[in-house]
Amino acid sequence: MKYIVRHKTRYKYALAVSNCYNLAYVLPRNTPQQQVDAIDIKISPTATTHNTRTDCYGNQFLQFSIEKDHSDLELSITSTLHVKDAEANINLDFGNPCSYVKYLLENTRTIECVNAREFILDSPMVHAQPYLAEYAAASFTEDRPFLSAVMELTQRIFNDFTYDPEFSDVATPLAEVFKHKRGVCQDFAHFAIGCLRSLGYPARYVSGYLETLPPPGEEKLIGADATHAWFAVYSPGEGWFEFDPTNNTVTGEQHITTAWGRDYSDVTPLKGVIFGGGHSPQLFVSVDVQRVSE
Numbered sequence: 147m148k149y150i151v152r153h154k155t156r157y158k159y160a161l162a163v164s165n166c167y168n169l170a171y172v173l174p175r176n177t178p179q180q181q182v183d184a185i186d187i188k189i190s191p192t193a194t195t196h197n198t199r200t201d202c203y204g205n206q207f208l209q210f211s212i213e214k215d216h217s218d219l220e221l222s223i224t225s226t227l228h229v230k231d232a233e234a235n236i237n238l239d240f241g242n243p244c245s246y247v248k249y250l251l252e253n254t255r256t257i258e259c260v261n262a263r264e265f266i267l268d269s270p271m272v273h274a275q276p277y278l279a280e281y282a283a284a285s286f287t288e289d290r291p292f293l294s295a296v297m298e299l300t301q302r303i304f305n306d307f308t309y310d311p312e313f314s315d316v317a318t319p320l321a322e323v324f325k326h327k328r329g330v331c332q333d334f335a336h337f338a339i340g341c342l343r344s345l346g347y348p349a350r351y352v353s354g355y356l357e358t359l360p361p362p363g364e365e366k367l368i369g370a371d372a373t374h375a376w377f378a379v380y381s382p383g384e385g386w387f388e389f390d391p392t393n394n395t396v397t398g399e400q401h402i403t404t405a406w407g408r409d410y411s412d413v414t415p416l417k418g419v420i421f422g423g424g425h426s427p428q429l430f431v432s433v434d435v436q437r438v439s440e
Contacts, residue, residue: 147229148437148438148439149225149402149435149437150226150435150438151225151226151433152223153222153415153431154221155172155220155430155431156220156430157219157220157427158428160427161422161424162217162422163212163215164215164422165211165214165420166212166418166421167419168208168210168416169207169208169209169414169416170208170417171405171413171416172208174404175205179230179403180228181227184225185226186223187208187223188220188224189210190220190222191216191218191219194214195209195213201412203405205405205407226438230399238293239291239294241293242382242383243288243289247381247382250381251263251266251382254382264348265348265349266343266348269411271411273340274344278337282345292381293381296387299342301394304334306327307327307337309330314328314330316410334391334392335375335391339409347379347380349378350378350407351406351410351412351413352375352378352397353374353375353406353415354373354375354401355372355401355435356372356390356393356400356435357371357402357435357437358371371433373415374401375392376388376391
């Protein structure tokens with residue numbers, strides 16, 4: 147499937163900003179399921195410095211500065227890419243059982259497996275906790291196929307938690323998300339990652355976009371799509387597999403990946419430092435994921 151993704155971020159400041167220095171994780175990356183054909187970057191006002199770099203996880207990110215007075219900042223990214231459906235490649239009822247995944251993680255010395263072990267460790271926004279292990283443990287019996295157990299965890303989060311964009315923000319602790327059983331895609335991805343790490347399994351955070359389709363007979367609204375988040379787990383010898391607890395599914399051709407890391411803090415869409423600006427700048431974000439006929 148071919149897509150054009152338009153992601154526009156605009157800050158409007160109460161007072162002039164004299165300088166700003168920014169990092170943006172808004173550039174889709176190439177993956178086994180996804181091939182990026184072209185990316186167009188527009189920054190207003192014109193950036194003083196502007197570079198595309200690659201981080202330790204292979205993500206491309208944008209680094210730019212504006213070193214003159216400005217009261218608005220707008221970053222617009224237009225990407226053209228192809229995505230294939232990964233769901234057909236996953237058979238949840240076969241593969242390594244949970245106990246064998248643990249054994250392989252401890253005894254496999256391949257570079258891929260050694261690198262994956264980093265994602266068992268705590269990260270800035272996700273810490274292993276007894277209550278997370280207790281919540282997840284019922285799904286991960288020793289002889290059960292690992293991917294089947296992960297899918298059940300995904301389904302349980304979908305059923306037990308309520309999607310509520312008014313409940314949380316980027317700083318809401320996982321304990322509060324669990325207590326109230328509410329949150330958004332970022333919270334559900336973090337919660338699943340916390341559950342898996344608390345049991346000793348590698349899990350990483352994936353950011354990107356999800357194509358949303360309008361009701362039958364209605365036209366799709368420009369800007370109606372949004373940034374999205376899900377998680378991936380690793381099974382030695384089998385690789386990484388992605389699951390979306392917000393929608394109770396493995397990822398498919400409607401999931402478009404921008405970056406992955408330990409948690410949201412590694413792949414924040416736009417972050418930086420400004421000098422000036424006053425208090426409480428206004429933020430406007432518009433995302434459009436357009437399916438294109440080939």
